[in-house]
Amino acid sequence: MIVNIGIELAKVLAVLIGVLNLAAILTWMERKQSAVMQDRIGANRASIFGFRMFGLFQVLADGLKMFVKEDFIPAQGHRFLHGLAPFVAAFFALIGFAAIPFGDTIHLFGREIPLQIIDLNVGILYIFAAMSLGIYGVVLAGWASNNNYAFLGGMRGSSQMFSYEVTIGATILGVLMIFESMSLQQIVRAQGQLLWGIVPKWGVIVQPLGCILFLVAGIAETKRVPFDLPEGESEIIGFFVEYSSMKFGLFMLTDFVETVLIAALVTTLFFGGWQVPYLMADGWHLPGGTLLAWPQWLVAITQVIAYAIKVFFFCWFMLLVRWTLPRFRYDQLMRLGWQMIFPLSILNLLATAVVILLLN
Amino acid sequence: MNRRDLNFAERLYLSEVFKGLWLTSGHFFSNMKKHLARQLGFTRIEKGAVTFQYPEERRPFSPRYRSRHRLTQREDGSPRCVACMMCETACPARCIYIVAGEHPDPNIEKYPARFDIDLGVCVFCGFCVEACPEDAIRMDTGIVEIAAYSRKEMIYHIEDLLQ
Numbered sequence: 001m002i003v004n005i006g007i008e009l010a011k012v013l014a015v016l017i018g019v020l021n022l023a024a025i026l027t028w029m030e031r032k033q034s035a036v037m038q039d040r041i042g043a044n045r046a047s048i049f050g051f052r053m054f055g056l057f058q059v060l061a062d063g064l065k066m067f068v069k070e071d072f073i074p075a076q077g078h079r080f081l082h083g084l085a086p087f088v089a090a091f092f093a094l095i096g097f098a099a100i101p102f103g104d105t106i107h108l109f110g111r112e113i114p115l116q117i118i119d120l121n122v123g124i125l126y127i128f129a130a131m132s133l134g135i136y137g138v139v140l141a142g143w144a145s146n147n148n149y150a151f152l153g154g155m156r157g158s159s160q161m162f163s164y165e166v167t168i169g170a171t172i173l174g175v176l177m178i179f180e181s182m183s184l185q186q187i188v189r190a191q192g193q194l195l196w197g198i199v200p201k202w203g204v205i206v207q208p209l210g211c212i213l214f215l216v217a218g219i220a221e222t223k224r225v226p227f228d229l230p231e232g233e234s235e236i237i238g239f240f241v242e243y244s245s246m247k248f249g250l251f252m253l254t255d256f257v258e259t260v261l262i263a264a265l266v267t268t269l270f271f272g273g274w275q276v277p278y279l280m281a282d283g284w285h286l287p288g289g290t291l292l293a294w295p296q297w298l299v300a301i302t303q304v305i306a307y308a309i310k311v312f313f314f315c316w317f318m319l320l321v322r323w324t325l326p327r328f329r330y331d332q333l334m335r336l337g338w339q340m341i342f343p344l345s346i347l348n349l350l351a352t353a354v355v356i357l358l359l360n
Numbered sequence: 361m362n363r364r365d366l367n368f369a370e371r372l373y374l375s376e377v378f379k380g381l382w383l384t385s386g387h388f389f390s391n392m393k394k395h396l397a398r399q400l401g402f403t404r405i406e407k408g409a410v411t412f413q414y415p416e417e418r419r420p421f422s423p424r425y426r427s428r429h430r431l432t433q434r435e436d437g438s439p440r441c442v443a444c445m446m447c448e449t450a451c452p453a454r455c456i457y458i459v460a461g462e463h464p465d466p467n468i469e470k471y472p473a474r475f476d477i478d479l480g481v482c483v484f485c486g487f488c489v490e491a492c493p494e495d496a497i498r499m500d501t502g503i504v505e506i507a508a509y510s511r512k513e514m515i516y517h518i519e520d521l522l523q
Contacts (some may be wrong), residue, residue, distance in 0.1 A: 037385075140452075
């Protein structure tokens with residue numbers, strides 16, 4: 001009993017610490033990656049005892065700065081809700097990770113430990129519930145600030161997020177129809193099969209259009225450039241204009257946590273999750289029919305590493321998009337969401353249904 | 361301005377997005393390769409960034425660059441300036457202040473008893489250098505970090521300028 005609780009606690013801590021650290025590292029990566037893309041060097045002066053570590057300490061310096069800044073609350077604002085909003089945003093971004101599998105079941109010391117915090121049979125609905133509730137953070141922040149600009153930013157944020165959630169839902173349906181499960185672990189297991197004995201049956205192979213649409217709508221969900229109208233860091237100022245110190249930092253961190261969440265979801269639904277092509281529970285099944293046997297623990301660890309690499313790649317890709325594309329205008333955003341992406345996702349759904357019907 | 365309409369591929373947006381991503385990721389990978397090679401010790405490979413890391417690394421100046429003034433010296437170390445007031449007259453910002461004194465050598469009429477330049481007022485136009493008949497003032501020190509905590513400290517005297 002105690003051991004079981006310990007194992008569960010260890011998994012929760014591993015995921016929480018992993019995600020928060022990855023989000024913090026993404027703030028550093030964003031600076032460095034944008035610099036390398038623009039032929040610059042990027043932040044590299046923060047040092048501890050002369051060690052610069054390529055500017056990695058900048059993250060610590062930023063955090064320290066945020067904590068010692070004045071925590072300003074507008075005089076006419078709602079004190080309680082103003083304080084609550086960043087925590088709501090961060091909390092709902094973080095709990096989504098509970099249902100995401102980061103590895104297969106590992107056999108250690110006679111125990112079977114599923115590498116997932118909880119295998120909900122409606123895992124995907126749970127994650128979307130959490131993501132939708134994240135809107136409350138945005139709206140509360142805008143409303144509790146008692147500032148018209150913040151309020152408008154919050155309204156823009158909520159309308160943008162639920163416009164694109166419709167598309168996310170519709171693209172997810174295609175995946176659910178093919179893999180016939182709502183549990184993310186089951187979806188990942190199903191992606192371990194091979195098509196015609198050679199191509200891994202990843203979501204991106206069977207749902208290429210769905211994958212692109214999901215990625216676009218997912219980036220819109222993270223409220224970052226090119227869809228950063230709710231916040232508009234540089235000029236139009238958004239829902240967190242009245243926030244300072246670590247409350248502001250928490251909103252920034254939430255953006256990066258959501259980036260990680262979307263990267264993890266894209267990996268799980270469309271890029272095979274923790275699956276490595278041809279690597280089964282007992283070793284490598286190469287296309288020629290040869291079998292390279294590996295111990296089960298080694299396979300499980302390889303899969304966890306493969307999952308981490310895939311998530312990291314999509315975080316990198318989303319930063320690449322963020323530093324390449326300019327921001328949409330609001331009418332362009334709505335037209336893209338409702339007139340282009342949403343009908344395409346419905347068409348994708350219909351085509352998937354017809355193909356499944358014909359194949360059966 | 362002559363604007364053409366977007367064609368079909370451009371209106372679809374996706375292909376243009378991928379073109380943009382191709383360009384920026386191309387910069388990313390080629391720069392990353394250069395950074396990595398230099399970290400591994402291949403210093404002859406060109407730098408992956410155009411940045412000059414300023415205090416340690418300086419951008420080379422053109423020989424005609426106008427930096428802080430200096431007064432040139434005779435062989436015995438006294439200023440070459442003869443206090444003719446040409447530079448003071450030419451100065452559009454009126455930042456030069458000269459007090460002339462009688463020189464002990466009868467071949468040289470005058471010498472500057474005071475020669476002050478207020479660098480807080482100077483516009484670095486170089487007219488003083490052009491006006492000087494004795495090649496006594498030049499702007500070739502390469503010093504560009506001119507800063508002080510008060511306006512008074514921005515006034516440079518003859519001792520500072522002779523160095």
